[in-house]
Amino acid sequence: MKSRREIAELANEYIAEFDAAYAPKNDRIEQIIAYGRKNLEERQIAPQTIMDKCVRAIYEAVLKQKITIGDEAACILRKMEKLSRERSLLPFHRYDPWD
Secondary structure (H helix, E strand, O other): OOOHHHHHHHHHHHHHHHHHHOOOOOHHHHHHHHHHHHHHHHOOOOHHHHHHHHHHHHHHHHHHHOOOOOHHHHHHHHHHHHHHOOOOOOOOOOOOOOO
16 A cells, blocks of 8 residues: 555656657647646645546547557556555545645
């Protein structure tokens, strides 16, 4: 189990890596990345929730619009998906996703 701060740092890192890695630039994916960055900066929603929404939206764009993202970006997307399922909530602690 990772700390909340570590999950938040990894989420920011994965968003930046994905933005740099996916090859044919697309407006829909750019909007998804901007959404993720904005919400991660505001620190109002848990990073796992933001990653989950971003991953689902990217998969939907790739499958429905038949967008190619490249192998490196697909690997980063899998890491983002794994991070979205990571839990940091320990019992008997106050929940603050950015603490």
